[in-house]
Amino acid sequence: MPSPTDTIAAPATPTGTSAVALVRVSGPACLELGPAIFRETLEPREATHLPYHDQAGEIVDDVLVTYFAEPRSYTGEHVLEISTHGNPAIIQLVLDDLFKRGCRAADPGEFTRRAFLNGNLDLSQAEAVMDLIHARSARAIAAANQQLRGSLGQHMAKITDELLLGLARVEAYIDFPEEDLPTEDRRIVAELLDSVLRGTKRLLATHRYGDMLRDGIKTVILGEPNAGKSSLMNALLGRDRALVSDQPGTTRDYLEEAVMVGPHWLRLIDTAGLNPDPGEIERQGIAKTFERVAEADLVLLVFDVTRPTPPLPGELRGRLNPEHTRILLNKVDLLERSAAKAVAPEGFKSLEISALTETGLTDLEAEIVAWADALGPTNQNDQIAVNARHADALRRAIEGLESALTHLGANGPTELMASDLRSTLEALGEISGRIDNEEVLDRLFSTFCIGK
Numbered sequence: 001m002p003s004p005t006d007t008i009a010a011p012a013t014p015t016g017t018s019a020v021a022l023v024r025v026s027g028p029a030c031l032e033l034g035p036a037i038f039r040e041t042l043e044p045r046e047a048t049h050l051p052y053h054d055q056a057g058e059i060v061d062d063v064l065v066t067y068f069a070e071p072r073s074y075t076g077e078h079v080l081e082i083s084t085h086g087n088p089a090i091i092q093l094v095l096d097d098l099f100k101r102g103c104r105a106a107d108p109g110e111f112t113r114r115a116f117l118n119g120n121l122d123l124s125q126a127e128a129v130m131d132l133i134h135a136r137s138a139r140a141i142a143a144a145n146q147q148l149r150g151s152l153g154q155h156m157a158k159i160t161d162e163l164l165l166g167l168a169r170v171e172a173y174i175d176f177p178e179e180d181l182p183t184e185d186r187r188i189v190a191e192l193l194d195s196v197l198r199g200t201k202r203l204l205a206t207h208r209y210g211d212m213l214r215d216g217i218k219t220v221i222l223g224e225p226n227a228g229k230s231s232l233m234n235a236l237l238g239r240d241r242a243l244v245s246d247q248p249g250t251t252r253d254y255l256e257e258a259v260m261v262g263p264h265w266l267r268l269i270d271t272a273g274l275n276p277d278p279g280e281i282e283r284q285g286i287a288k289t290f291e292r293v294a295e296a297d298l299v300l301l302v303f304d305v306t307r308p309t310p311p312l313p314g315e316l317r318g319r320l321n322p323e324h325t326r327i328l329l330n331k332v333d334l335l336e337r338s339a340a341k342a343v344a345p346e347g348f349k350s351l352e353i354s355a356l357t358e359t360g361l362t363d364l365e366a367e368i369v370a371w372a373d374a375l376g377p378t379n380q381n382d383q384i385a386v387n388a389r390h391a392d393a394l395r396r397a398i399e400g401l402e403s404a405l406t407h408l409g410a411n412g413p414t415e416l417m418a419s420d421l422r423s424t425l426e427a428l429g430e431i432s433g434r435i436d437n438e439e440v441l442d443r444l445f446s447t448f449c450i451g452k
Contacts, residue, residue, distance in 0.1 A: 009098040010106035012452065018086030023094050026111055030078035034067050036101070042067035042080075047273055052082065054097040061090050075111050076118030078193075089324035116433060123433030124152040127387065129452060131214065139376065140213040142384040152203075152384050156432050159199045163428065167421040168194035173414045188407055193421075197401045200428075203386055205393040210385030211376045212297055216258060216267040217372060222291045223302035223312045225273030228330040231355035232302060233257070233270040235364075254288055258444055262369035274313060290341050292318050298326070298371065305329040305340040305352065310342070324346045326367060333357045342389075386431075393430045400424035 007027025008108065013020075038050040047066045050058045064083040073079040084090050099105070112129050115121045121129075128147035135141040144151075164187050168434035212218075221229045234240050237259050255270040268433040269292050272285030293299060299320060303309065312320070327344035333354040335341065342352035351367060377383050386394065404420035407413065 006105045008106035008110055010104040010111075011095070011113075012081070013086070015088065017088060021084050021091050022085040023082040023084065023091060023098075024079040024106075024111060025034070025082070025098060026073070026075045026077045026114060028078060030067070030080045031269070032101075033098070033101060034065070034080060034261075037097075037313045038065060045072070050098075052084070052106060053092060054093070057098055060093050060097065061085055062093075062116040070119075074120065075116060076120045103154050109452060111433055119343055122150070122153045124156070124390070124431055126148055126433075127389075128152075131387075133452065135213070136258075137213065137218065137260060137265035139383070141370075143210070143213050143385045146383045147385075152386070152390075155203060156383060156428060159196050160204075160425065160428055161426055162192050162199075163421065164326040166196065167425065169344070170414055170418045170421060186408060189239065190405065192400055193405050193408070195399065196424075197405070200394055200397050200401065203384065204398065206385045207388075207394075208297075212264075212372065212375070213385050214387065216265045217297045217367075217368075218269065218292075218295055219266045219298045219300060219430065220269045220271060220289075220318075221300045221302060222271055222293065222294040223330075224304065225272065227271070227273070227302040227304045227383060228310070228355045229302050230255075230270055232300070232328065232330065232353070233268055234381065235358055235361055236266075236268060246314065254285070255294055261371075264369060265366070266298075274310070274316070281318045290315060290319070296324070298324055298338050300326055300328055301326045301348075302330050303344075304330050305342045306334050307342060312345075318400070320347065322347075326351065326364075326371075328353050328364065330355055332359060359391045371375040390431050393427045397424045397427040400427065 005028065007025065007029035009023060009025045012022040012024040014217040021135050027417075038048070040050070041055060042048060042065065044067055047064050048064065049064055052061050052063045052065075054060050061084045066081045068074070068081070070077050082094065087098055097103075113127050116123060116126045123377050125148055128144050132141065132144035132148060139150075184272040187195070221233055223229050233255070239255055253350060255274065257268050257316055259266050259268055271292055274286060274289070293316065301320070316447075327348045328349035329342055329344070329350055329394055331351045331354060332352045333356060351360055351364055351366075353364055355361075376385070400420045400423040404417045404424070407417040407420065
């Protein structure tokens with residue numbers, strides 16, 4: 001494990017040619033590096049335009065340098081942020097010079113890890129840094145910003161404080177076993193634990209929304225051959241991505257593309273047509289269609305409105321529900337020339353569209369945005385969307401709370417109740433970082449990019 005007293009350096013901007021680039025340096029040597037490289041004393045938190053001198057005294061580049069004195073920096077250490085011209089050769093010359101002066105290359109995520117270890121960020125805020133870097137939609141950016149400002153940590157602090165009150169009352173009876181737990185105190189403990197349980201379940205309920213923000217809304221386009229699935233995908237993308245033909249079975253495999261719909265990022269998946277009498281290749285494509293539906297967040301089931309309502313395969317009917325499925329009655333531009341008319345199954349919301357003329361697409365996009373927003377918080381200024389690591393810890397906390405409440409309701413042993421609550425406290429502590437587990441930290445920060 002590298003020493004936390006080392007001074008580290010790395011580019012904080014992506015590799016490649018650009019107008020400007022940033023090299024970040026953090027550690028105790030920054031105090032001496034500033035005057036040595038720039039030949040004057042740097043005032044904290046003031047950006048200064050100066051030449052960068054290497055050890056040989058040669059000017060490498062004219063840069064904008066900012067010095068942050070500990071603890072008022074991102075990492076909590078002395079930090080130099082050096083903005084150079086975005087020539088990769090210049091960046092490498094600056095890094096080579098810093099390494100010769102005693103710095104070492106930063107590991108992935110090491111700057112943020114130091115910010116966590118120095119108390120500038122809790123673990124959920126550290127994770128939000130990477131979420132913000134990779135966010136692909138307005139909603140994802142908003143959620144990451146809220147978490148970076150400590151919204152999840154604040155919710156966790158409130159829940160943890162209530163849990164500690166309940167645990168303190170329970171453990172008091174372990175310390176003084178001659179006193180049994182009175183009915184009044186059992187009621188107070190039960191109310192505290194119920195409150196903690198409700199809060200924990202509310203946080204866990206944001207997991208699905210968090211997955212959609214980070215990974216995109218997996219949106220499967222489904223329907224019979226020639227219902228207009230590929231035309232719909234092309235219309236939503238605004239370009240011809242999928243082949244469109246009058247010949248049935250054009251799409252044998254699934255196609256996937258990403259598109260922004262309002263403030264949300266969708267992963268559109270165009271699937272093989274649900275042919276009731278498929279050939280061998282089509283049969284394999286339909287099998288993949290069922291797999292995609294099982295993984296979908298949202299299903300757009302396309303009917304050709306000029307034909308009778310098609311029967312759905314039995315295997316598929318059990319996987320669709322009104323909450324995550326919208327019926328699209330396509331080809332309304334041809335409706336006057338047809339005696340038939342498809343209708344949506346009872347209980348399913350439907351929209352009339354024409355993928356060819358783009359009739360109804362604005363309404364469809366508005367429906368998708370409304371559907372996705374309904375899964376998130378009612379207050380957009382309080383966006384919390386836990387990730388898989390948080391969700392695992394929350395599930396274990398819920399198990400501990402439910403077990404403790406069971407023991408409490410059955411007048412079970414106080415020691416077992418206290419053990420459940422301590423396990424719950426430990427699980428909740430993992431979210432904000434009240435843990436002493438080097439392996440967990442290594443795994444988490446190794447996913448970060450260099451320079452963060």
